[in-house]
Amino acid sequence: MLTLGPIFRALLRNKVGALLIAIQIAFTMAIIVNSVFIIIERSQETKRPSGIDEANSFFVNSSGFSENFSAKATIEEDLANIRALPGVIDAIQINAIPVSGSGWSMGLQTEPGAEHDGVGTAVYMVDERGINALDVQLLAGENFSASDIRWRGNSASDWPDKIIVTEAMAKRLFPDLDYAQTIGKTVYINDTEPMIITGVIDKLQAPWVGWNNVDNSFLSPEYLERDSSSYFIRTEDGQRDEMMKQVEELLSANKSRVVQNMRSVDYVRERSYRGHNAMIKILSTVIITLTIVTSLGIVGLASFSVNRRKKQIGIRRALGATKADILHYFMTENLIISAFGVLLGAALTIGLNMVLVNALSLTPMSWFYIPVGMLVLCLVGQAAVFGPARKATSIAPATATRTV
């Protein structure tokens, strides 16, 4: 530590070079720490479970078009046929697919009246086999019975009397109650229409992965009487792809409809999170490239400074400085520069995070990212300077006797 003074004074003689590296380290830190923060946040989001058996589920759309097409008869027949296929665990008609990006949302409130605010929630219209087909757990209350299921006409605007909500939704509606205590409670849809919570399921995500209320959804006991209808199918483990083929064949046999958009849940999940995954990859590339660029910059400048100080190093060696002393000198010099850089970097990092939070509604980062980032960048600096510093130790004491 005795050497700190001379090193610092020597640094002041070449302020600009040192300052440049320090600023570069500061910017690098701001970008890297914010990127790491975004990457971690995004990857946590992409890993959130949707609640359904994603690996073994798929869905398909059937659109009838001929004049005598009967939606009701076709749906009943299709479901019976698909459920009868060996390899299929269950199949339902549904109005929207979790994590797919398109669906239906409503507001539920605990008091009737237009003046009360509703809690946004996704709606899944399913029959009594919905819980089994979606592979969700009933935590409390009971499932719909076959007689609860009604046919929802085109443009119907009223709602069934019973609903099953997710645990998250139950807690949002009744924050003071345990989820089990919400069974039998009345909630209101369309401001005034009452519905009774008859069951609570563990988890079922809304179709929109970027939605604030992504964990809010409820099951509504109904079939949709529509010419265009979607089926959701869950298969035995590993049977999905085979079943997709079979279901397509089965449905296509009826020529009065178009069978389309057969997709696995894995596929829609990948699509829904594609932006997130792309961002993660891009930011990772940025982090790696930036670390390399900054390291190379440090290497370049340190090598230059070693070259300029050849004579000085030679003299020190001639006067008795060991190789370790020389190494120590350059490493310490870099540490001083880095320390200055990361202090500036801490401020820049917070600044950039504030800009991102303000402009793009990101959540503010946790404090510990800053010290970790400071430490990591100091280590990067030390690693980068090690090469040139080692080269400096190989300068012979005899250099001192030469003039250049």
Add this chain to the structure above:
Amino acid sequence: MFGYYLKLAVKSIKKNALLSMLMVLAIALGIGASMTTITVNYLMSANPIPDKSTQLFYVQVDSWDPHNAFNDDNGDPPNQITWTEANNLFNAQQATKQVVMAKSGGIIVPENQDINPFQASIRLTTGDFFTMFDTPFLFGGGWQLASDQQREQVIVLTKRINDKLFGGENSIGRTVLLAGQNYKVVGVLDAWQPMPKFYDVNNGAFDESEEVFIPFFLKETYELPNWGNTNCWKSPEGEGFKAFLQSECINYQMWVQLNSEQEKSDYLAFLNNYVSEQKALGRFPRDMNNQLLDVMGWMENQQVVEDDAKMMMWMSFMFLVVCLLNTVGLLLAKFMGKSAEIGLRRAIGASKRDVFIQHIIEAATIGLLGGLLGLALAMFGLVGIKTLYGDFVENLVSLDWVMAFTGIGIAIVASVLAGLYPTWRACNIAPATQLSSQ
């Protein structure tokens, strides 16, 4: 003299190849990253209809919930209108041109039995659509106001659907069986894909245009389904399709063409007047809040440029700053390393100005090389973006000449700026001290 300095620059770059390469690479990376993100942002925020964007206005009226604004953040009126407004405002014909529209879909059963029936997306619209938005026609044209009013079963096909149904022939006068009804083909569009798809950003600002176009009011006649975003603040009164149309649900868009400030203020006055009339009928419970935004204003209002794209652009600018700082440092090291040579040149008569020009040219040469390499990297970057995001960005990842020259320009300007301080230091090397130390 320029040629000579260029030669000196090249020589100097070669002499210290590793350091020079580092600089070129740093600039290239910075430029490559920035160019990639600028291109995406530039295409996302491009003016899709430059000739008329200031004359086309998106119509918004506030028919929303008395207790809650449609948009809590800024109090903007709803982003779509109800069927009632679409009808009333269209029938009033108060603007030079006006169009009301919605998205729908239906099954097309081709005449040719070899082609399977398929689902097509429909743009329900009115005849002015084609002239207002300057759509290019391969055959025929749009329809007239009379067709809208009389609900004629006419259809305009996109090139893709015409190729599919009629093998690309001139199909004017032929019929298409769509959603159970026969439509007479009156026009076939040439390839047309406004970017962003400004006429309906509520349903995906970068989505493909719809496949067929039919008169808007047929929605009521044949009860065509609602595609795209539908929002309701209260549920329809009564059952059935008619009740839905008469409800306060918004699923429709309206554009007007207004050629002057006068026309615009007249139209706004008309809207205010209309809303007052509706208030008298018990609708429009909120304060008067009508809005007419032109194309670019509407794109801005709807935040068509994705947050992720903006974030990446800012990050890449900071990345460029790091690369430039790196270059400043390395140039400084390089020029200082040449101090003996510079001192000598100064001593034998080179002026400060000569030394300055020489080194700026060297910095610019490095910038040019970095820019060229950066451009190549940007092309890689765009291919990368396309691989990562898929078809969604199909129309957002092409590098045009403007962007290419901008990129090289930025690279040169940036590296000259980066070279200023090192060059200034180089000029100030005193001839005498360098000579004496030799």
